[in-house]
Amino acid sequence: MMYSREFLEQLYRTIYTIRIFETQCIKLYRQGLIIGYFHPYLGEEAIATGVCAALRKDDYIVSTHRGHGHCIARGGQLKKMVAEVLGRETGYCRGRGGSMHIADPETGNIGANGIVGGGIPIGVGAGLGISIRGSNQVVALFFSDGASNNGVFAESLNLAAIWDLPVIFVLENNQYAVSSPIEEMSRIPDLHRRAEGYGVEASMIDGNDVLAVFEETQKAVRTCCDGNGPVLIEAKTYRHGGHHVNDPGLYMPKDKLEYYKTHDPVTIAREHLMSRSDCTEQDIAEIENGANQAMSEAIEFARNSPQPSVDSFLEEVKQN
Amino acid sequence: MYREALNEALREEMLRDQTVFLLGGGIGQRGGSYKVTVDLLNEFGPKRVIDAPISEASFTGTCVGAAITGMRPVVEILFVDFTSLVIDQIVNQAAKYRFMSGGKVKVPLVLRTQGGSGNGLAAQHSQSLEAWYYHVPGLKLVMPSTPCDAKGLLKSAIREDDPVIFIEHKLLYMEKGPVPEAEYTIELGRGDIKRPGQDVTIIAWSGMVSRTLAAAESLTRDGIQAEVIDPRTLVPLDTELILESVKKTEHLVIVQEAVRRGGVASDIASIVQAEAFDYLDAPIEILAGRNTPIPFNVNLERASVPQEPDIVAAVKKTVYAK
Numbered sequence: 068m069m070y071s072r073e074f075l076e077q078l079y080r081t082i083y084t085i086r087i088f089e090t091q092c093i094k095l096y097r098q099g100l101i102i103g104y105f106h107p108y109l110g111e112e113a114i115a116t117g118v119c120a121a122l123r124k125d126d127y128i129v130s131t132h133r134g135h136g137h138c139i140a141r142g143g144q145l146k147k148m149v150a151e152v153l154g155r156e157t158g159y160c161r162g163r164g165g166s167m168h169i170a171d172p173e174t175g176n177i178g179a180n181g182i183v184g185g186g187i188p189i190g191v192g193a194g195l196g197i198s199i200r201g202s203n204q205v206v207a208l209f210f211s212d213g214a215s216n217n218g219v220f221a222e223s224l225n226l227a228a229i230w231d232l233p234v235i236f237v238l239e240n241n242q243y244a245v246s247s248p249i250e251e252m253s254r255i256p257d258l259h260r261r262a263e264g265y266g267v268e269a270s271m272i273d274g275n276d277v278l279a280v281f282e283e284t285q286k287a288v289r290t291c292c293d294g295n296g297p298v299l300i301e302a303k304t305y306r307h308g309g310h311h312v313n314d315p316g317l318y319m320p321k322d323k324l325e326y327y328k329t330h331d332p333v334t335i336a337r338e339h340l341m342s343r344s345d346c347t348e349q350d351i352a353e354i355e356n357g358a359n360q361a362m363s364e365a366i367e368f369a370r371n372s373p374q375p376s377v378d379s380f381l382e383e384v385k386q387n
Numbered sequence: 388m389y390r391e392a393l394n395e396a397l398r399e400e401m402l403r404d405q406t407v408f409l410l411g412g413g414i415g416q417r418g419g420s421y422k423v424t425v426d427l428l429n430e431f432g433p434k435r436v437i438d439a440p441i442s443e444a445s446f447t448g449t450c451v452g453a454a455i456t457g458m459r460p461v462v463e464i465l466f467v468d469f470t471s472l473v474i475d476q477i478v479n480q481a482a483k484y485r486f487m488s489g490g491k492v493k494v495p496l497v498l499r500t501q502g503g504s505g506n507g508l509a510a511q512h513s514q515s516l517e518a519w520y521y522h523v524p525g526l527k528l529v530m531p532s533t534p535c536d537a538k539g540l541l542k543s544a545i546r547e548d549d550p551v552i553f554i555e556h557k558l559l560y561m562e563k564g565p566v567p568e569a570e571y572t573i574e575l576g577r578g579d580i581k582r583p584g585q586d587v588t589i590i591a592w593s594g595m596v597s598r599t600l601a602a603a604e605s606l607t608r609d610g611i612q613a614e615v616i617d618p619r620t621l622v623p624l625d626t627e628l629i630l631e632s633v634k635k636t637e638h639l640v641i642v643q644e645a646v647r648r649g650g651v652a653s654d655i656a657s658i659v660q661a662e663a664f665d666y667l668d669a670p671i672e673i674l675a676g677r678n679t680p681i682p683f684n685v686n687l688e689r690a691s692v693p694q695e696p697d698i699v700a701a702v703k704k705t706v707y708a709k
Contacts, residue, residue, distance in 0.1 A: 127456060129452075158489070159488075159489065159491075160487055160488050160489035160491075161489035161490070162489075163486055163487060163488075163489050164487040164488060164489060168487040168488070170484075170487070170488040170491065170492050171491075172488075172491055172492060177452065177455055177456065177492075178455075178484070178487075178488065178492065180480075181479070182475055182479050182480070185448070185475060185476070185479060185480055187445070187448070188444065188445040188446070188447070188448025188449045188451070188452060188476065189448055189449075189451050189452035189455065189480060190452060191445065191448070191449045191452060192448060192449035192450055192451055192452020192453040192454070192455070192456070192460075193452045193453065193455070193456045194452075195437075195449055195452070195453050195458075196452070196453040196456045196457060196458045197456075198434070199408055199434050199435065199453075199458065200457075200458075218444065219444050219445045219448060222440075222442035222444060222445035222446075223442075223445040223448070223449070225440065225442065225445075226439070226440070226442060226445055226446060226449060229440070230437075384524075387524050387525070
């Protein structure tokens with residue numbers, strides 16, 4: 068497929084921004100500015116980027132506890148994101164939600180979720196609403212190999228199937244449920260094969276290759292808009308570290324981790340951009356500088372933002 | 388009839404608002420196990436009256452997702468006992484979405500279900516579980532006792548922007564009562580004096596209201612005029628109405644079908660003692676279900692939850708307390 072330079076640049080800008088968001092936030096975490104749970108999307112950036120590039124502005128996404136990448140790829144604002152993970156009043160959730168609960172109705176981001184699998188029926192529900200309204204949108208429903216072993220996955224895939232809903236089940240198979248390897252948690256680690264039992268079209272792709280993700284999602288969008296949804300895409304990937312920022316991930320075999328760190332989504336996206344357009348190293352450095360600059364400004368904004376007012380919080384909860 | 392009033396409420400709201408739809412097991416062709424959704428499939432079609440497989444967690448979650456994206460779903464869970472399968476979607480998702488999103492995302496969802504004992508349906512189909520949902524911030528909780536209340540409250544619940552747990556009572560579906568001809572709604576959070584009196588306040592809701600009214604009637608033979616208050620919605624709770632009555636009667640009995648331990652009655656008692664301690668002439672009496680699963684045998688089942696004579700005895704104990 069032919070791509071414009073502009074499009075490839077946009078993909079690279081997004082994928083690089085996610086990478087820089089996560090690495091910078093981990094630094095803020097180490098400085099004690101971020102507390103609680105923080106689940107980096109490092110190593111999986113191509114999935115959110117490729118999927119969201121194939122969506123329209125009025126489509127929906129459902130995110131997960133590892134959700135920063137989805138939010139950024141959907142066009143979320145870095146300032147509000149950093150402010151939220153710092154717990155500030157100017158954050159997406161006014162400091163009430165934190166890393167695991169960012170939602171952004173303006174970009175159709177129905178929200179991240181602290182319950183593994185909890186978002187799956189919610190995404191199907193967005194699809195049901197579309198079907199009732201007859202509005203020709205689609206839902207990209209991100210979930211993980213871990214969530215695929217929760218009962219709601221089986222139920223929800225079936226509901227989406229019997230009601231022919233325009234839902235793209237994006238199974239981010241990073242091969243670990245927290246610390247449990249998928250080969251031990253499922254007899255069939257290629258999880259897309261489950262879809263056949265529900266009469267749902269499914270495929271498996273390299274989740275680290277942003278163009279592979281984009282192309283497969285584009286097909287899935289067409290299938291859904293033709294009324295032949297749902298579709299399931301299994302995107303194989305691997306985390307660059309443990310389950311969350313304080314998990315060293317010592318259970319991840321070194322050779323496999325090394326392989327995936329080399330087979331890196333950011334590197335692959337850069338290669339696509341270099342080989343498929345006349346973009347130079349210099350141009351790439353400019354894209355990266357722009358993203359770094361935006362992230363610095365976001366951190367500055369967040370650090371200077373006020374804490375939520377305890378008084379107004381207590382006033383609000385009186386109404387409960 | 389209670390079930391017809393509920394049906395009218397659903398129908399009127401579906402006509403009024405295109406985003407309202409119904410989803411549940413056997414609610415379409417079959418019209419629901421308790422006939423609440425009868426004929427609605429014919430009128431509104433399968434896009435708005437949706438029969439779902441036995442996947443309670445996911446079909447309820449589906450309604451949460453639809454609500455977040457602009458629809459107003461009314462999901463039916465056949466028995467409140469089965470809401471145990473749905474707790475994540477109610478407690479972690481529906482109840483918290485608005486809060487977690489900093490107020491940006493609304494969840495206008497109604498979960499209709501029914502509870503209570505009295506039909507020999509045994510331990511997994513007879514519970515009164517309102518305390519579970521009373522406990523969770525972010526939910527509203529409605530438990531109507533009459534056809535008129537059922538209709539007016541369901542209409543308000545559907546128009547509400549927060550998730551509402553709407554618990555009907557299985558013994559009430561055939562209950563008759565007047566329902567206004569003209570359109571009306573009943574505001575959530577407004578209790579109702581079902582019977583005025585000045586000697587003792589009795590608070591009861593759902594299936595306990597008619598039993599309490601019968602007890603109040605028989606208490607008149609002893610010269611006791613009981614005021615019966617039905618809060619109708621437990622969240623929000625009309626504490627003003629309750630306190631006003633208690634300040635007048637100076638005696639309070641709370642009748643609850645649910646088990647005694649950790650129940651809503653205990654919480655109401657704690658509110659009243661904190662706000663109206665000086666007015667009370669006797670300890671607050673809580674008459675509640677026994678701390679037991681509901682037994683199948685009819686005599687054992689009756690013994691598990693408050694009956695009319697138990698209410699009479701509890702009131703006398705309170706009024707005659709020195």
